[in-house]
Amino acid sequence: MIALPPIPGAALNDLDAINAVLTHPAVFGEVARLKDIGSGLIVSVPGVVVGFQEVRPRVHECHQAVIPEMRGRPALEIMRRVRDWWWATQPSDLMIAPIPEHKKPARFLMHLLGFQRIGPYRAVSNDGIEREYVAYQMERPQ
Numbered sequence: 001m002i003a004l005p006p007i008p009g010a011a012l013n014d015l016d017a018i019n020a021v022l023t024h025p026a027v028f029g030e031v032a033r034l035k036d037i038g039s040g041l042i043v044s045v046p047g048v049v050v051g052f053q054e055v056r057p058r059v060h061e062c063h064q065a066v067i068p069e070m071r072g073r074p075a076l077e078i079m080r081r082v083r084d085w086w087w088a089t090q091p092s093d094l095m096i097a098p099i100p101e102h103k104k105p106a107r108f109l110m111h112l113l114g115f116q117r118i119g120p121y122r123a124v125s126n127d128g129i130e131r132e133y134v135a136y137q138m139e140r141p142q
Contacts, residue, residue: 101132
């Protein structure tokens with residue numbers, strides 16, 4: 001069993017807590033409702049969700065969602081604690097994060113978390129629309 005991150009209110013793979021953030025009208029709305037977790041690991045804290053999905057051994061894709069009331073410093077502090085927990089407890093050497101090109105505040109947040117920009121690419125998002133993304137990466141701290 002995986003230990004919870006040391007963050008008040010944190011939960012792992014709690015579908016109700018995850019959907020409370022994802023389906024918020026200012027985040028993704030009802031279209032983003034998850035029906036199951038699948039093989040990912042998703043940390044939820046009220047108002048913030050950080051999910052990890054293995055891409056290949058020891059490489060994980062990272063996604064975040066934050067309700068408007070938590071954006072800024074509160075979300076940054078939670079995400080830093082989740083990041084530190086991840087590196088301390090998970091068998092991963094590299095995190096990658098695709099951020100939509102038009103989400104400049106999210107791209108800035110990636111820099112504050114210590115991710116490095118890799119470059120732009122196009123991909124089909126969950127809603128089936130091809131979009132521009134910017135890829136970021138972070139290697140396991142030494």
